[in-house]
Amino acid sequence: MALSSMTGFARSHGASGPYTFEWELKSVNAKGFDLRLRLPPGWDDLEALAKKRAGEVLSRGTVYANLNVKRANAVSTIRINEDVLASVIKVAHALAGKIDAVAPSIDGLLAIKGVIEVVEPESNEEEDKAARTAAFAAFEQALADLVEMRRREGVTLGQVLSQRMDEIERLARKAEAAPGRKPEAIRARLAEQIEALLETSDRFDADRLNQEAIMIATKADIREELDRIASHVAQAREMIGKGGAVGRRLDFLAQEFNREVNTCCSKSNDIELTNTGLAMKNVVEQFREQVQNLE
Structure with missing residues (x-):
């Protein structure tokens, strides 16, 4: 068995369905072993799998693992919350008779929190599951490359x-x-x-x-x-x-x-x-x- 350094770097890419992703791993010296993951929202279930796998092949060093995910054709839509807007207009009319103020403009109304909602595109459960499986496979590849670099x-x-x-x-x-x-x-x-x-x-x-x-x-x-x-x-x-x-x-x-x-x-x-x-x-x-x- 060869000696291994605690320093190294590796990167891997992957794609599944509408998703493309990239892993970036960097390890530095440490007294023990620690894997520090940075995952996008909704991908947290990869953490336990990644830590278990990394712990099987590494015994020392702090490893920083960063996952970037992009979804193709994932265009968000804008929706007006009619109930919130109606409440705001009602309050504006009530105040108009009490104070001397300029009537609210359209852009002013839309700037009020809750009037506009950003609606994310609906996800497909099967696509998401396949993407997570592919992302973990890409992590394993990046981890193998990191181990190889540390051995060299x-x-x-x-x-x-x-x-x-x-x-x-x-x-x-x-x-x-x-x-x-x-x-x-x-x-x-x-x-x-x-x-x-x-x-x-x-x-x-x-x-x-x-x-x-x-x-x-x-x-x-x-x-x-x-x-x-x-x-x-x-x-x-x-x-x-x-x-x-x-x-x-x-x-x-x-x-x-x-x-x-x-x-x-x-x-x-x-x-x-x-x-x-x-x-x-x-x-x-x-x-x-x-x-x-x-x-």
């Missing part, structure tokens, strides 16, 4: 993430081979530290001296961190290779990478090892940013 983007992301793993492995090898980690370098630093400690007092406690030496040696050792980084790289490669909805797991792994690299930097007392650690931290951050786009 996921393939590209997988290649980028694999490159980041290569860089982390290279930097980890460089850190392991850093001169500051060699036994002779550690011994030299210990000798300097011991000399500095002895200069502070000619009666310095030998046990305390031994403890300080052990602490310095322990602080300089990043073997454990490098081993965990190697383990994280192996896990990341496995997840990238298997694919599927692994975005959350890779995001957690990115946090673990960052923790180990920070520890390496804090333990380092060698400039080359520090620079290597900072370079690795930058690559880990790039890895984390790309993982945010994965489903």
